[in-house]
Amino acid sequence: MRSKLAGLVPYNPGKSLEELEKLTGQKIVRLSSNESLWGPSPLALDALKHNLDKINLYPDGAAQELKKALADLWGLDPACFCLGNGADEVIFMLAVSLLDPGEEAVIPIPTFSQFAVAVISSGGNCRFLPQPDLAFDLKDIAAGLTDKTRMVFICNPNNPTGTSFTHQELREFLQQVPRDIVVVLDEAYCHFAADPSFPRSAELLQEHRNLVVLRTFSKVYGLATLRIGYGAADPAIIRQMEKIRLPFNTGILQQTAALAALADESFIRQVVKETVRERSWLQEEFQALGYQTLPSQANFILFKPQTDAAQLAENLLQKGFLLRHTGSFGLPDWIRVTIGPHPLMTKLAETLKQLSAS
Numbered sequence: 499m500r501s502k503l504a505g506l507v508p509y510n511p512g513k514s515l516e517e518l519e520k521l522t523g524q525k526i527v528r529l530s531s532n533e534s535l536w537g538p539s540p541l542a543l544d545a546l547k548h549n550l551d552k553i554n555l556y557p558d559g560a561a562q563e564l565k566k567a568l569a570d571l572w573g574l575d576p577a578c579f580c581l582g583n584g585a586d587e588v589i590f591m592l593a594v595s596l597l598d599p600g601e602e603a604v605i606p607i608p609t610f611s612q613f614a615v616a617v618i619s620s621g622g623n624c625r626f627l628p629q630p631d632l633a634f635d636l637k638d639i640a641a642g643l644t645d646k647t648r649m650v651f652i653c654n655p656n657n658p659t660g661t662s663f664t665h666q667e668l669r670e671f672l673q674q675v676p677r678d679i680v681v682v683l684d685e686a687y688c689h690f691a692a693d694p695s696f697p698r699s700a701e702l703l704q705e706h707r708n709l710v711v712l713r714t715f716s717k718v719y720g721l722a723t724l725r726i727g728y729g730a731a732d733p734a735i736i737r738q739m740e741k742i743r744l745p746f747n748t749g750i751l752q753q754t755a756a757l758a759a760l761a762d763e764s765f766i767r768q769v770v771k772e773t774v775r776e777r778s779w780l781q782e783e784f785q786a787l788g789y790q791t792l793p794s795q796a797n798f799i800l801f802k803p804q805t806d807a808a809q810l811a812e813n814l815l816q817k818g819f820l821l822r823h824t825g826s827f828g829l830p831d832w833i834r835v836t837i838g839p840h841p842l843m844t845k846l847a848e849t850l851k852q853l854s855a856s
């Protein structure tokens with residue numbers, strides 16, 4: 499047995515919606531997983547229907563057509579892309595293909611838990627850098643890199659905080675990081691960023707061969723169950739990742755749906771527009787309720803109620819809303835909520851008002 503894994507526990511997805519509905523006697527809306535509540539891209543759904551009769555076939559494991567579409571979108575060569583069974587798998591491939599046992603990866607926290615799981619699984623060591631103000635301070639992170647560091651994970655907008663850093667901050671960070679340290683920039687939620695100073699990572703990829711940008715089709719494109727995401731990087735890094743990629747890690751349905759979703763520009767624009775609008779609206783409602791909130795550029799908001807957060811999450815569940823209490827991120831006083839369409843957000847805000855009055 500790998501002794502390194504002793505500190506890990508299997509991922510706990512919590513109770514299923516069906517179990518929760520039985521327990522509470524309520525229809526439950528899940529606002530705890532940052533899924534798209536606007537549903538999948540209609541073009542992706544059409545593509546799926548047209549390809550269902552191909553599921554007896556192995557896919558093109560190299561996903562050449564999808565890589566070509568991504569290359570056009572990013573203005574890069576198809577050799578700059580590696581597809582994964584969700585961005586989750588891309589994170590794994592990065593750690594396993596690039597870290598030797600005992601090498602160090604820096605992980606500012608709180609952040610997405612799979613970075614640490616991937617590093618530990620690869621035999622590497624995690625060096626966690628707590629970020630006291632909850633927003634990432636790239637100068638502090640640069641100062642926290644050591645001679646042993648070979649990889650650093652920065653998530654922008656970050657999960658679970660929703661906060662983001664700017665293009666200029668990222669540029670300065672990349673200029674400071676030694677070239678033999680791989681910078682993994684997880685942009686799972688970047689589509690929802692409305693801040694004009696949000697990083698233009700495609701530009702930075704051209705300048706920095708040690709930068710890897712992660713994207714997913716699970717969020718804005720609404721394809722979470724299909725499991726498809728990708729990394730964009732210098733071909734030398736991608737070649738190394740491709741060495742350990744399972745031959746058919748993305749299937750025909752995943753690839754064709756992703757291709758169609760990429761082309762569904764008006765759908766994406768609409769989902770982003772509504773998410774940004776509802777995010778501002780809900781922030782104001784939270785502030786009116788006296789909650790502390792962080793400025794979010796993602797499709798979720800982290801908030802700190804004035805009362806016990808775990809209890810409030812439980813009370814909300816009894817009213818039919820499953821939110822994410824962030825105790826497991828080391829933030830026991832906070833709750834993360836996924837943004838959804840206005841009627842749902844209105845009902846949530848009304849429920850919070852009732853609960854705070856009772």
Ligand SMILES: Cc1ncc(COP(=O)(O)O)c(C=O)c1O
Pocket residue numbers: 531532583584585586587610653656657684686687713714715716722725726727
């Ligand atoms: C920051 C971040 N990166 C990556 C992922 C994984 O995305 P995927 O569904 O593509 O595996 C998530 C999922 O929630 C996430 O929050």
